[in-house]
Amino acid sequence: MKVTVVRSGGVAGMVLTVEVDAAELDADAAAQLRGLVDACEFGDGPPSAIADGFGYEVAVERDDGTVERSRFGQGGAPPGAGALASWVIDGPYGHRRAGR
Amino acid sequence: MCATGPVGGLRHTPGVIGCRCEIAPPTLLLAVAEAGDAEVRDAALRTLLTSAALRARRSTLGPTLRRFGLSPADLAFLPAQAPDTGPENTVYDVAGGDEAALPGRRVRGTTDPPSGDTAVDEAFDGAAATAAFYREEFGRDSVDGRGLDLVSSVHFGQRYDNAFWTGDQMVYGDGGGGVFVAGGLTRALDVVAHELTHGVVQFSAGLEYRxxxxxxxxxxxxxxxxxxxxxxxxxxxxxxxxxxxxxxxxxxxxxxxxxxxxxxxxxxxxxxxxxxxxxxxxxxxxxxxxxxxxxxxxxxxxxxxxxxxxxxxxxxxxxxxxxxxxxxxxxxxxxxxxxxxxxxxxxxxxxxxxxxxxxxxxxxxxxxxxxxxxxxxxxxx
Missing domain, CATH: 1.10.390.10 (Neutral Protease Domain 2)
Incomplete structure (x- = not known):
């Protein structure tokens, strides 16, 4: 399973992409990731209503190839999607890339 | 005509503005606003905000405005704040909280000495410098041109890599999340002024964000x-x-x-x-x-x-x-x-x-x- 989070906007206006591959994680981290994915509702949320608010895309590619996706603005995350995005972006496990 | 009962007062909105009599406690008005139909909601909010503005400064109204999806621009019907005192400049510590926790704990007000918290003091100084720029160069009274109080909240989120204008206040993360250096967002005066200018744009041309x-x-x-x-x-x-x-x-x-x-x-x-x-x-x-x-x-x-x-x-x-x-x-x-x-x-x-x-x-x-x-x-x- 791979989880990819794209975050754009903010005062920097920078597009940041962070990808986590569960196969590269230790058992505890992989379990945390699966728990967060299981708790995530993959509908879209409202866009950010503020200038320089962040916009997000959270995409989960399962081992069987299916993909679930959620897009939302800052403060508008569907249940579980914000926690999953934070874990991926702020944690130490992701491969990070700046640029569109 | 000014009504004296809460329900009667709410149903006669046009008479409410400029009325200084107390017609209902704010908690009751909020409850009525949330439970009523659109007409009652608008009347209750108008009454509540007018009453609050007469007693206090608009900086205290941010959470109430956000609760109903409003911004200070919706208070254009209120009288401008006293120009002789200028806008209040107040900084809050939201202590790692998110939007629901704004503005946080009040740490420094207009006449207070530096707090010792670098982010608080930089946010305070940046807001003051920006307001002084607009006042001294262009004769503009704060962000809205009508003396809107300057409210800033620092320490938003965890290692949060952003600063933003919510529509009624400034918010600063601490940075350190991989994009901004820790403390960078309040340290940069041009970043502070950039965000406050989003407020100026909101209250002037209102350029659509697309x-x-x-x-x-x-x-x-x-x-x-x-x-x-x-x-x-x-x-x-x-x-x-x-x-x-x-x-x-x-x-x-x-x-x-x-x-x-x-x-x-x-x-x-x-x-x-x-x-x-x-x-x-x-x-x-x-x-x-x-x-x-x-x-x-x-x-x-x-x-x-x-x-x-x-x-x-x-x-x-x-x-x-x-x-x-x-x-x-x-x-x-x-x-x-x-x-x-x-x-x-x-x-x-x-x-x-x-x-x-x-x-x-x-x-x-x-x-x-x-x-x-x-x-x-x-x-x-």
Missing amino acids: GQSGALNESFSDVFGVLVAQRAAGADAAAASWLVGEGTLEPSLGRALRSMIAPGTAYAGDDQPADMDAYADLPVDDDPRNDNGGVHVNSGIPNRAFAEAARSLGGNAWETVGPVWYEVLTRGRLSRVADFEDCAALTVAVAGERYGEGSAEQDAVRGGWEAVKVRLPVDRR
Whole structure:
């Protein structure tokens, strides 16, 4: 399973992409990731209503190839999607890339 | 006529404004607003906000406004705050909380000494410097032109890499999340002024945050952000770096958020175009990669037009081209959906009105837009 989070906007206006591959994680981290994915509702949320608010895309590619996706603005995350995005972006496990 | 009972008062909205009698406690009015139909809700909110504004300053109303999806712009019917005292400048500590925790614990007010918390004191000083810039250079009374109190909250979220204007207050993360250096967001005066200028845009032209009008929204915030910083540093147009947020990024990423004079060169991956030949025609959709149609991308084009005009004129940009851009933004001639050509035509026209047709200033403004290849009205000289 791979989880990819794209975050754009903010005062920097920078597009940041962070990808986590569960196969590269230790058992505890992989379990945390699966728990967060299981708790995530993959509908879209409202866009950010503020200038320089962040916009997000959270995409989960399962081992069987299916993909679930959620897009939302800052403060508008569907249940579980914000926690999953934070874990991926702020944690130490992701491969990070700046640029569109 | 002023009603004395809560229900009667709510159902006779037109008589409420200017009425100083107490008609219901705020908690009751909030309950009525939440439970009532649209008419009752509006009347209750109007009564509540009017009553609160008469007793207190509008800075205390942010959480109530957000609860009902309103902003200070919806309080335009209220009298302006007392001009002799100026806006209050207050900083709160939201202690790692999110939007629901705003504004947080009050740490420093207008007349308080420095708190010892660097983020608090930098947010305070940045807001004060920005308000002083608008007051002293353009006679503008705070963000809304009517004395709106300056409210800032610091320590938002965990290692949060952003600062933003909510519609009624400033919010700063601590940085340190991989993009901004820790403490960088409050340290950079141009970043503070950029965000507060989003408030000025909100209360003036109201440029829609999408496509070219959104890029203009971003550009006006960059323009006045750097002008506040240039004035504070005493840097004229030749000496200025024309960088936005210099030194705020993690050094591995780059030296600044944006370069106004050389868009696309501020950091590795900076894709701002320097002129219309490289315009990024991004769709306005929900894909975050598309940035609401490139609002942070194509803003490089009007940014460079301003910087080129200022540099060609020399002197202090906040005294030469800055007043032209301010007048265009705030005098009601720039539409909410203006594009680059609309803005260019207005700046050329205003420069002619302020300094004379064919003046050096007007030629510099025209030259700035020509440098970025934005089409202008024909010069009939």
